[in-house]
Amino acid sequence: MKAPAFAYVKPASLAETFELIERYGEEARLLAGGQSLVAALNMRLAAPRVLIDIGGLREFAGINVMEGTLAIGALTRHRDVERSPEIARHLPLLHQALPHVAHAAVRNRGTFGGSIAFADPAAELPACSLALDAKFLIASKERARRVAAREFFKGLYETAMEPGEILLAGEFPVLESGYRSAFQELARRHGDYAIVGLAAHGRLANGVLSDVRLAYFGVGATPVLARNAAAAFEGKAFSDAAVSAAQAALEHDLEPSDDIHHSAAAKMHLARVLTGRVMAQLAGAER
């Protein structure tokens, strides 16, 4: 279908953007890369009166490393994250995940901030942000604040952002020595939204795992940090027994529901399969 009629405006500054948001309120939507929003307009799942195209605010695009924190500007395109040597070095989890974010043509336009603010529960970057304990920098006309990823994803397409706020950046602690990441997802076609995916991060020192974070996506209304499954690896070497314990513990972490292709039971099974594969990858074990 074609998008319904709307009016379009492209502000030249953040101040002008806030003025527009103030004037049009709930009738306006922010347009960044448009890779989810324009599709939603075409399918008439969204019908805002005004589109505010923030694509011209280039000061919010780019990757910066400072004092142990790597900041990704909200308007940084997926392709630039994918190709960034800083990301490959400091955030290997994101480097591994990016090729799975939609298809190459979509990654050329889609933005980091768009993916986070849209908060699709089957998307890769929200789950990676949970596993890496990122913070999001959010601003309104009056103030700026930081919200931890773990407090940010509230429900289906629902975030901690208030009306009038804009996501400006994601801030990630850079990779600490001894920490490793692993990422895998199962999808019907490469680049499609995941049936189930897992972003894992943790410490491996002298063969012993600790501080393991397992963020599953495609299994509920938000990405889920599986604390019980992760605890099964705490202080242990990678082993089949530890994997089995984590797989059993997932019962208390995940409550997937059916989708049009898969039953809840199938998703739970696939989440357990991924647990073994991803933790083997993280631990560097042959399987």
Added chain:
Amino acid sequence: MREPAEIMEVKLVVNGETISRRVAVRQNLVDFLREELGLTGSHFGCEHGVCGACTVVVDGEMVRGCLVLAAQCDGARVETIEGLSGNGALADLQRAFHERNALQCGFCTPGMLLTAAELLARNPRPSREEIRAHLSGNYCRCTGYQAIVDAVEAVCRARREEAAS
């Protein structure tokens, strides 16, 4: 402060030619190319970013033409299958698609060619898996993909041999 508008003036370069038009801001790039400029080589399939038939190049990078508004392309440089066929940039890929029956109805072919061209420009030695992954966003309902992957692989090999000789 700028005022939101439903109609706006855009100026962009399409296949090397500077174009100015008044457009409805709800019009996406592929509709603009097809309806306003008569460039019907970019096709409309799903209209929500899944099928890849509308692939065009904006500022040097391929995009989904259905997920970009013409209004967003004000000041941009756009290339379509017409321009890239005309200048010979895709000639070897087109020949290989033809020779290996990598197209039947041809609906997906412009998108496939542009997507394959971007892969080869960045990675001269892709594996079959990498070719498949890169083309995964483009649907073909006729060929079963095997012949398309064969054609892209053959062009990679030929370009490498030419570069080496």
